[in-house]
Amino acid sequence: MTWGGIEAGGTKFVCAVSKAPPRLDARVEIATTTPEETLAKVIAFFREWRDLRSIGIGSFGPLGLDPDSPAYGLVTHTPKDGWQATPLVAPLEQALGVSVALDTDVNAALWGEHRHGALRDHRTALYLTVGTGIGGGALVDGRILHGASHPEMGHQRVPQPKGDAFPGICPFHGACWEGLASGPAMQRRWAAPPESLADDHPAWRIEAELLALGLANLVLTVAPTRVVLGGGVGTRSGLRERVSQQLTTVLAGYVRDPAPDTLLVAPALGGDSGVVGAIELGRA
Amino acid sequence: MTWGGIEAGGTKFVCAVSKAPPRLDARVEIATTTPEETLAKVIAFFREWRDLRSIGIGSFGPLGLDPDSPAYGLVTHTPKDGWQATPLVAPLEQALGVSVALDTDVNAALWGEHRHGALRDHRTALYLTVGTGIGGGALVDGRILHGASHPEMGHQRVPQPKGDAFPGICPFHGACWEGLASGPAMQRRWAAPPESLADDHPAWRIEAELLALGLANLVLTVAPTRVVLGGGVGTRSGLRERVSQQLTTVLAGYVRDPAPDTLLVAPALGGDSGVVGAIELGRA
Numbered sequence: 001m002t003w004g005g006i007e008a009g010g011t012k013f014v015c016a017v018s019k020a021p022p023r024l025d026a027r028v029e030i031a032t033t034t035p036e037e038t039l040a041k042v043i044a045f046f047r048e049w050r051d052l053r054s055i056g057i058g059s060f061g062p063l064g065l066d067p068d069s070p071a072y073g074l075v076t077h078t079p080k081d082g083w084q085a086t087p088l089v090a091p092l093e094q095a096l097g098v099s100v101a102l103d104t105d106v107n108a109a110l111w112g113e114h115r116h117g118a119l120r121d122h123r124t125a126l127y128l129t130v131g132t133g134i135g136g137g138a139l140v141d142g143r144i145l146h147g148a149s150h151p152e153m154g155h156q157r158v159p160q161p162k163g164d165a166f167p168g169i170c171p172f173h174g175a176c177w178e179g180l181a182s183g184p185a186m187q188r189r190w191a192a193p194p195e196s197l198a199d200d201h202p203a204w205r206i207e208a209e210l211l212a213l214g215l216a217n218l219v220l221t222v223a224p225t226r227v228v229l230g231g232g233v234g235t236r237s238g239l240r241e242r243v244s245q246q247l248t249t250v251l252a253g254y255v256r257d258p259a260p261d262t263l264l265v266a267p268a269l270g271g272d273s274g275v276v277g278a279i280e281l282g283r284a
Numbered sequence: 285m286t287w288g289g290i291e292a293g294g295t296k297f298v299c300a301v302s303k304a305p306p307r308l309d310a311r312v313e314i315a316t317t318t319p320e321e322t323l324a325k326v327i328a329f330f331r332e333w334r335d336l337r338s339i340g341i342g343s344f345g346p347l348g349l350d351p352d353s354p355a356y357g358l359v360t361h362t363p364k365d366g367w368q369a370t371p372l373v374a375p376l377e378q379a380l381g382v383s384v385a386l387d388t389d390v391n392a393a394l395w396g397e398h399r400h401g402a403l404r405d406h407r408t409a410l411y412l413t414v415g416t417g418i419g420g421g422a423l424v425d426g427r428i429l430h431g432a433s434h435p436e437m438g439h440q441r442v443p444q445p446k447g448d449a450f451p452g453i454c455p456f457h458g459a460c461w462e463g464l465a466s467g468p469a470m471q472r473r474w475a476a477p478p479e480s481l482a483d484d485h486p487a488w489r490i491e492a493e494l495l496a497l498g499l500a501n502l503v504l505t506v507a508p509t510r511v512v513l514g515g516g517v518g519t520r521s522g523l524r525e526r527v528s529q530q531l532t533t534v535l536a537g538y539v540r541d542p543a544p545d546t547l548l549v550a551p552a553l554g555g556d557s558g559v560v561g562a563i564e565l566g567r568a
Contacts, residue, residue, distance in 0.1 A: 077540075124431035138505070140424045140431070147408035147424070147507025148542055155538055156501040159443045159459075172536045175443075217440040221422070221505050223431025252456045254439055256361075258432055 002049045004098075005279030006042060007105060008059035008088065010080050010132065013038055014275045015045050017052065021283075022116040022269060022276045035086045043095045056101045056282025057088055058108020058274045065102065065150055073102055079171065101281045104150045105129075105274055109267070110137035111144060112277025113228050117268035125224045127273070128153070130211065131231035134178040138222050145222075154178035158213040161206055181210040183233045194233055208239060212246030215264075219251070225258060230267040240264050286333045288382075289562030290326065291389060292343035292372065294364050294416065297322055298559045299329050301336065305567075306400040306553060306560045319370045327379045340385045340566025341372055342392020342558045349386065349434055357386055363455065385565045388434045389413075389558055393551070394421035395428060396561025397512050401552035409508045411557070412437070414495065415515035418462040422506050429506075438462035442497040445490055465494040467517045478517055492523060496530030499548075503535070509542060514551040524548050 003021065007014040009032065016027040026049075030041045046052055062078065064071030073089030089100045103111070110127035113119040119127070123142045129135050134154030138145040145151060155176045160166070166189050170179030179185055186194040190203050197203045211234075215227065229240050248260040267273045287305065291298040293316065300311040310333075314325045330336055346362065348355030357373030373384045387395070394411035397403040403411070407426045413419050418438030422429040429435060439460045444450070450473050454463030463469055470478040474487050481487045495518075499511065513524050532544040551557045 124429075136505075140429055141427060143425060145408075145424055145506070148509045149507050149539070151507050152504045152538060156504050157443050157497050157534070159441050172538050173534075213441050217501055218505060220436045220440050221420075221502060222429070223433050223435050225432045250441070250457075254436060254456050255433070 001053050002051050003279045003283050004046050004049065004052055004055040005108075005275045005277070005282060006055060006057045006059075007108065007274035007278055008032075008057055009105065010060050013042055015042055016272075016275045016279065017046070017049050018276075018279050021279050022112070022272070024272070024275070027275070034082055039088075039091050043092065046092075046096055052096065052098055054099050054101070054282035055092055055096065056103075056108065056278040056280065057092075058103055058105045058278040058281065059088060061104050061150065062152075063102060063104060063150065065146060073100075099282070101284065103144065103281055104135070104137065106135040106137040107144050107150065108275075108277035108281055109230060109273035110139055110228075110277065111280055112269055112273040112275070113267055114139055114277075115280045116276055117273060118228050118265045119226055122224070122226045124222065126218055126222060126227040127267075128215070128218075128227060128229050128234065129231035130181065130229070130234035131183050133182050134214070136218065138224070140222065153214075153218060154182070156214055156217060158210060158217065161209055164206070177210070177214040181207060181214070186233065194236070199238055204236075204239060204242065207233070208242035208246050211239075211243045212250050215243065215247055216250040219247070219255060219260070219263065224263070226265060227263050228267050228273075229264050230273060235266060240266060285337050286335050287563050287567050288330050288333065288336055288339040289392075289559045289564075289566060290339060290341045290343075291392065291558035291562055292316075292341055293389065294344050297326055299326055300556075300559045300563065301330070301333050302560075302563050305563050306396070306556070308556065308559070311559070318366055323372075323375055327376065330376075330380055336380065336382055338383050338385070338566035339376055339380065340387075340392065340562040340564065341376075342387055342389045342562040342565065343372060345388050345434065346436075347386060347388060347434065349430060383566070385568065387428065387565055388419070388421065390419040390421040391428050391434065392559075392561035392565055393514060393557035394423055394512075394561065395564055396553055396557040396559070397551060398423055398561075399564045400560055401557060402512050402549045403510055406508070406510045408506065410502055410506060410511040411551075412499070412502075412511060412513050412518065413515035414465065414513070414518035415467050417466050418498070418515075420502065422508070424506065437498075437502060438466070440498055440501060442494060442501065445493055448490070461494070461498040465491060465498070470517065478520070483522055488520075488523060488526065491517070492526035492530050495523075495527045496534050499527065499531055500534040503531070503539060503544070503547065508547070510549060511547050512551050512557075513548050514557060519550060524550060
């Protein structure tokens, strides 16, 4: 039997199949263009696998995740041009005749790390990605947290460092966490791509402070036993250690178990947390 | 059969028994003095009930809630004089010969509202109390969220209103949410008890703003379908409506379902959410 998974992103769709996750038997990256063109290529990839049993999708959003809602299975009010109200589940089910599961990109990555990675022995945990945006998924008592909708942790408000007047770049909230600390926010603030900023650039001190403030709020709310920090900015060499230090400072002795400087870890599945998690979401 | 419950607070212990919750057959308030004196009076109250089957406790904290830890059943590193490392569960079990369950005061109130009050038809929800402190409990998929420890949502960081230089009063974090917006924080800021401030005093505008900011963070993290706002300050007449308005402004269209101005409700059990919830925690 073969199981499929899709990590659906704003710039590319990563599609993979596996007979024994987390090992991938095939993996392809498809550029995200129009929904029609993109999904046609996705379907063509999976059609090759005759014993395909299921597909799981971890997607950018916001998504309709309530099975009783007419919006189920859609990308809903996304800012991404052409993708508003785009069905993801139905076209794949119809074209491939398999069951299709859907969750957010971060929930898929969370699930991948829980099933096969850094969160394997953890029942209450977070997966946080810091890159083109900031997104988070929460595992509570071994299950992915879904409430009224999926969480949008990246849009929480945090205090800005003293004297900092950067207005933030979030089109909804200006200086929310994502608006202050995502990759594009760093780019706007420093007029340079984050990856070009040297390790001793003040940008990284401010970034570590901002990430620690938001992370402290999440830790105080969900009480995770471990947090995976992923994403292009989140996995920048040296940053995780600085955030851990700052987190200890921000919590100021209030959370002791586990010690705040042991909470944060890197994704064990590297760049494949999302697609491996998507495969496992489909199998469930 | 009779079930008992205790809402253990820093100023009083509310003890009650019930044969058919949420109706209370007896209810007593015992001043919180030393642990020995207070618990002796608590035990004396419950000893009168021969068919007592269980006791649930919703307590101030922090608490040891991990059954595998030596700190289980204790009030741990509380700032309350004389109560550090005080066992709550063991003395009651020994004296009364019944099983004793323990959770935080806010989790008990959350559970009371879930079983018999405003959260009855909700599976993912929050109970928030704003009074001598700010505390929160989360219901996720019908169960009380317990992670590494119980949440400490009141200690999250939120931005201060523009130009506001109030340093906050939290001994751990200064200007955290509780440090800025609890009853004692209002008292310090305005040099008057909150209940003495008129409805048109600017204090209430700032309080509503601060509460909405922290609440927005919780909503974005847990995605609740309803939030109960309790506590001496939280139930101040007119405040909930102002917080709801501000919450809509802060979320800025990002959370649509449920509409932010319908999320917040008053406790349906009034001042008995905690003790009724404690009774139900013991029955479980």
